[in-house]
C-alpha cells in the first residue's frame with residue numbers, strides 16, 4: 692500500500708463511521724493509517740486549522756501524501772478506501788447494482804433523509820423541553836459559541852458567517868423561551884418526520900437481500916448502516932439492543948401512525964449487524 696494516510700474522524704459522527712466500516716471490510720490494519728479525532732462535541736471541526744483540511748468543517752476527511760487533494764466527502768472516502776487493496780468489492784461492478792447502490796446512498800444523504808430531523812427537532816412543548824435537557828442542547832450551544840469566537844478571531848474567513856446563521860437558526864429553539872416561533876418549528880418537524888417515514892418505506896423497497904444490493908456487502912450497506920444506527924441512538928434506543936427498532940418506530944409513528952419498519956429492512960439489518968466489520972465498529976449502537 693502507498694504511504695500512510697490519515698483519517699479524520701469522530702466517534703459520535705454517523706458519516707465518519709463509514710470510514711471505519713470500509714477499513715474493516717477491506718481488512719486494512721490499524722497500523723496502516725493514522726487516526727485524528729476531531730471532537731465535534733467541542734466544535735473542534737470549526738478550528739481554522741481543521742478547515743484547511745476540510746473547508747466544509749465536517750468529518751470524515753482523508754489526507755495522504757499520495758493524494759493531490761484531501762478527500763472530504765464520506766462517499767468518496769469509501770470509494771478511495773475500496774481502491775487501496777485487493778479487488779474493488781465495495782463499489783459494485785455490475786451496472787444495475789451500482790445504480791441501485793447509488794440510489795440508496797442518495798436517499799440516506801438527502802435532505803429528506805437527514806438524521807437531524809430525528810435528533811434535533813421537536814413536535815411539541817413536551818418534546819422540546821425534553822430535548823433541552825439532553826446533550827443536543829449543549830452541542831448546539833457550544834457550536835454557536837465556538838463559531839462566534841472563531842469569527843471574532845478570523846473576521847475575514849468565509850466559513851463562519853453563514854455557519855453562525857445556520858446553526859443559530861436551530862440553536863435558538865433550544866435557548867429562547869418557548870413561544871409563537873416554536874409552533875412553526877413543531878409543524879415543520881412533524882412534516883419532516885412524515886417524509887422520513889416515507890423515505891424508510893422507499894428504502895425498504897430498494898433493498899435486495901441478503902445485503903443492500905445483493906450477495907455481498909457494498910458501499911450502500913455501509914452508508915445505510917451508520918445512518919440507521921445513528922437514528923436509533925438519537926431517539927434514545929437501548930444501545931445494546933441492536934435488533935430492537937421499537938423506540939425509533941414509535942417515535943416515527945407519532946407523525947406517521949401507520950409506519951412500521953419493513954420486512955426487508957429488518958432482515959437486511961439482521962444480516963449486516965452479523966458481519967465482523969459491524970461488530971468491530973459498532974460494539975453498540977452510536
Ligand SMILES: N[C@@H](CCC(=O)N[C@@H](CS)C(=O)NCC(=O)O)C(=O)O
Pocket residue numbers: 703704705706707731736748749750751763764765766800
Ligand atoms: N456530505 C458529508 C457530510 C458530513 C457531515 O455532515 N458530517 C457531520 C458528522 S456526521 C459533521 O461533521 N458535522 C459537523 C457540522 O456540520 O458542523 C459527507 O458525507 O461526508
